[in-house]
Amino acid sequence: MDLPRFSLQGKVALVTGGSRGIGEAIAVEFAKAGADIAVTSRKLPELERVAGEVRKLGRKALAVETHVGRLDQIEKCIATVMAEFGKIDILVNNAGTSQAIPALDYTERAWDAVMNLNLKGLFFMSQGVARIMKEKGGGSIINIASVSGIKSEVPVIAYSVSKAGVIMATKSMAIEWGQYHIRVNGIAPGPVVTRLYDSHFINMTEEQIEKAHEAVGKRLPARHVGQPYEIADAAIYLASDASSFMTGHTMVVDGGTLL
Ligand SMILES: NC(=O)c1ccc[n+]([C@@H]2O[C@H](COP(=O)([O-])OP(=O)(O)OC[C@H]3O[C@@H](n4cnc5c(N)ncnc54)[C@H](OP(=O)(O)O)[C@@H]3O)[C@@H](O)[C@H]2O)c1
Known part of the structure; x- marks a missing residue:
């Protein structure tokens, strides 16, 4: 890429939910922009396929099987990435799930499954990585929210509430961690295939x-x-120095859905 401030050359990125969809596109496009990549999800074979794509682009890749809803697995994941790369410059909290159930029928189990991954996992992954970024002099955290966190949708109450939480978590982390040169931004996609x-x-x-x-x-x-690469393009901007004056913001990338 010959736009230097958009380059990710020399950076290490950790992408959760990197085995398919938006996370896969972010991993591959980040590699094209010059970053070495660690991808996580719950299924190693799918992660190895994406890691292979990254290696074909001449970048280093690591596949780490991780359930992002479990704190012990988050800690292990971060330790594994650090053992391989020695730093994490960019974290993309992309892993997410939804359960379409009418609000009157929502169960505690379904609620917890959505919240544990979309909100609790996102926060504790960010906290663990931010501790490293603080030591290393800074970094960029990108949270994948949704237009559903801005405009309520039926029948996905837990998903919408979790994504609204992601938008506020983005602001709260940005305001606390700016002093450590950690920028925290979000992307709220509309419909993406x-x-x-x-x-x-x-x-x-x-x-x-x-x-x-x-x-x-x-x-x-x-x-x-939307196509996954259209979200990855926005993520490159937020990951790179091109967005050095942006923090706490969630970019809506939705083809005009909210209009
Ligand atoms: N597609 C859309 O229209 C859209 C719109 C707005 C926002 N988003 C957001 O974009 C993000 C990516 O979604 P997507 O559409 O690309 O979905 P996807 O194709 O279903 O991919 C989800 C990824 O997350 C991983 N994942 C799921 N549960 C996990 C867990 N407990 N621990 C670790 N990884 C887990 C999946 O791998 P495994 O299942 O193998 O673990 C997969 O890699 C999500 O946060 C979603 O809410 C999507």
Whole structure:
């Protein structure tokens, strides 16, 4: 990349939920921008595939199996990345989950599963990495929120509440950790074609899902549903020195959904 302030050359990035969808695109696009990459999720074979893509681009890659909803696994993950790379310059808190259940039927188990990953895991992963960034002189943390954290949607109450929490956590971490040269920003995507997004199209064939993407896209000002690389492009800006005066902000990248 010949835009020096957007370069990630010499940086190490940890991307949670990096085995597919938006996280995979962020890992690969970050590698193209020059970063070495650690990816985490719960399934090692899928992570190894992404790590292989990163290595093909000439960058170092590490696959770390981690359940981000479990604090002991977060600690182990950070220690493994540090043993391999010796620093973490960029953290992308991307792992997320949703359970579509009407609010009257929501169970404690479903609520906890969403909150433990989307909010608690995101915070404690950030805290663990921020302690390292503080020692090393700074870094950039990027939290993947959602337009659902700004405008409520049905029937995903726990998801919407968790993502609203992510937007506030972004501001709170930014204000506390700015003194350590740690910037914390978020991205709130609109509809982006991934497994998570397609899980909302229940009992549909691939062809019907394709048609549904087109129908959703036609209603958006951008005239298409998002692709994972379009979120990765925004993440490169937030990870790089190009956004050095931005912290505590959540960028809406939604094709105009909220309009
Ligand atoms: N796609 C959209 O339209 C959209 C819109 C707004 C916001 N977002 C947000 O974007 C982020 C990525 O979503 P996506 O659409 O790319 O979803 P996805 O394709 O389902 O990918 C989710 C990733 O998170 C990992 N993951 C899930 N549970 C995990 C856990 N407990 N611990 C560690 N990793 C876990 C998954 O791997 P394993 O299952 O193998 O662990 C996978 O790598 C999420 O935070 C989501 O809320 C997506």
